Amino acid sequence: MLDDTKALLRQLIAFPTVSTDSNLAMIEFLGERLEAAGAKVDIHRDPGGAKANLYATLGPDRAGGILLSGHSDVVPVADQNWSSDPFAMAERDGLLYGRGTCDMKGFIAASVAMAPLLAERATGRPVHFAFTHDEELGCLGAQALAQVLRTREDRPSVAIIGEPTMMRIIEGHKGCYEYSTHFTGLEGHGSAPDRGVNAVEYAVRYVARLLELREKLKGRAPADSRFDPPWTTINTGALTGGVAHNVIPGKARVDWEMRPVQTSDADFVKDDLRRYCEHELLPLMRAVSPDADIVTEVIGEVVGLVPAEPNEAKAILMELTGANGADTVPFGTEAGIFQSLGMSAVICGPGSIEQAHKPDEFLAVDQLDQCLAMLDRLSERLKA
Structure with a gap:
C-alpha cells in the first residue's frame, strides 16, 4: 500500500495546482480513481468554471459518516530556490520532495489509495472525501462546499482534516x-x-x-x-x-x-x-x-476551530493513534468551516507544517506510512 500511495502522490504532485491556476485536471483524475473504487462522486465547479471541489461517498446512504478532507491547491514556487523540479516528486533518504507533498497532497494520496479497502469495509458507516480548491486564498472552496453540504441529509458527523501535524491530533486553531x-x-x-x-x-x-x-x-x-x-x-x-x-x-x-x-x-x-x-x-x-x-x-x-467537548472526532483519533490528548496550532485550516456545520472536527495528517510553503518541501516516508496505518484502523470502524 505504501508503494501504491507514493506512486499516486507522484501523480498528484505533477498537477501544478497553484492557487492562481486551475485544479480541474487533478480533481477529475481523483474523481476517476474514486469512482473506480465504487464511490459516488460529485464535482462542483466554481462560478468561473476553472476550479472545482470534489465530494465523494463510499458506503451506505445515511447521515453520520466520517469525512476525510484536504485541499488541492498549493502555493507558488516562483522565486524559490528548489534543488529539483517542484512538480516532479523526488525521493531522497526517506524524504519525498515536491510542492504539496506535505501541504497537503500526501494526505489526499493516502486517502484515495485506501479507497478500495474503505469501500470494502464501509458497510455500516459511510466515509466521505472532500477535496477543495483555493484553501490558500481564504478557504474559498470549503466555504462553497459548506453551502452544498447544508442542504444534504446525509451530512457527515465527523471530519478529519489532513493538514500536516506530524500525525498529532489538533482540536483548535485561531480564525x-x-x-x-x-x-x-x-x-x-x-x-x-x-x-x-x-x-x-x-x-x-x-x-x-x-x-x-x-x-x-x-x-x-x-x-x-x-x-x-x-x-x-x-x-x-x-x-x-x-x-x-x-x-x-x-x-x-x-x-x-x-x-x-x-x-x-x-x-x-x-x-x-x-x-x-x-x-x-x-x-x-x-x-x-x-x-x-x-x-x-x-x-x-x-472561522477558527474551537476546542469542544464532547468531540467524537478527537475520541476516534485518540483511539486510532494511541494519543492521550490533543493540541492547538496557530495556523488556520478548513476545519472550523466543517465544525460550523455541526460536525466534530480535528486536524491530523502526515508531515510537518515547518516544511509547508518552503522550497524543497518534503514529506517523510514514515509519516505517510503512519497515515496509512491510521486510515487502515479507521476502516475497521466503518463496518456494520
Whole structure:
C-alpha cells in the first residue's frame, strides 16, 4: 500500500495546482480513481468554471459518516530556490520532495489509495472525501462546499482534516481574517501637498491604528486561552501606493490580517476601524476632495476551530493513534468551516507544517506510512 500511495502522490504532485491556476485536471483524475473504487462522486465547479471541489461517498446512504478532507491547491514556487523540479516528486533518504507533498497532497494520496479497502469495509458507516480548491486564498472552496453540504441529509458527523501535524491530533486553531483596505485620495504636485489628499499618508495612519489595536488585543486574551500567543494577532502584510517622488499619491492599499481567538475580538477591531475612518480620517480627506474614500475589501473570513467537548472526532483519533490528548496550532485550516456545520472536527495528517510553503518541501516516508496505518484502523470502524 505504501508503494501504491507514493506512486499516486507522484501523480498528484505533477498537477501544478497553484492557487492562481486551475485544479480541474487533478480533481477529475481523483474523481476517476474514486469512482473506480465504487464511490459516488460529485464535482462542483466554481462560478468561473476553472476550479472545482470534489465530494465523494463510499458506503451506505445515511447521515453520520466520517469525512476525510484536504485541499488541492498549493502555493507558488516562483522565486524559490528548489534543488529539483517542484512538480516532479523526488525521493531522497526517506524524504519525498515536491510542492504539496506535505501541504497537503500526501494526505489526499493516502486517502484515495485506501479507497478500495474503505469501500470494502464501509458497510455500516459511510466515509466521505472532500477535496477543495483555493484553501490558500481564504478557504474559498470549503466555504462553497459548506453551502452544498447544508442542504444534504446525509451530512457527515465527523471530519478529519489532513493538514500536516506530524500525525498529532489538533482540536483548535485561531480564525484567519484577511483584508485589503483601499484609499482614494487626490493627486497633485508634490510641491503643494496641502492641495491634494495623500492616500499613502492616510494609509500610514491606518496602519498606525492597526498597531495600536494589536497592543490592545493583548489585554483581551481569555484567561484560559491555549493558543500561542494567547491573544488575537494583527499583521500588516503590505502597503502599496504612489507613482513617483514628486507626485501626491492618489491611491494606496493596505493588506492586513488578524487571527482572532474569539469572534468578539474581530468585532472589536472592525468596529474601531470603522469609527476611526468615519470620524477621523474621512472628514480630513473629504475636506480637500469630496470624492476621497476608504473601502475595506474582505479577502476571506475563515472561522477558527474551537476546542469542544464532547468531540467524537478527537475520541476516534485518540483511539486510532494511541494519543492521550490533543493540541492547538496557530495556523488556520478548513476545519472550523466543517465544525460550523455541526460536525466534530480535528486536524491530523502526515508531515510537518515547518516544511509547508518552503522550497524543497518534503514529506517523510514514515509519516505517510503512519497515515496509512491510521486510515487502515479507521476502516475497521466503518463496518456494520
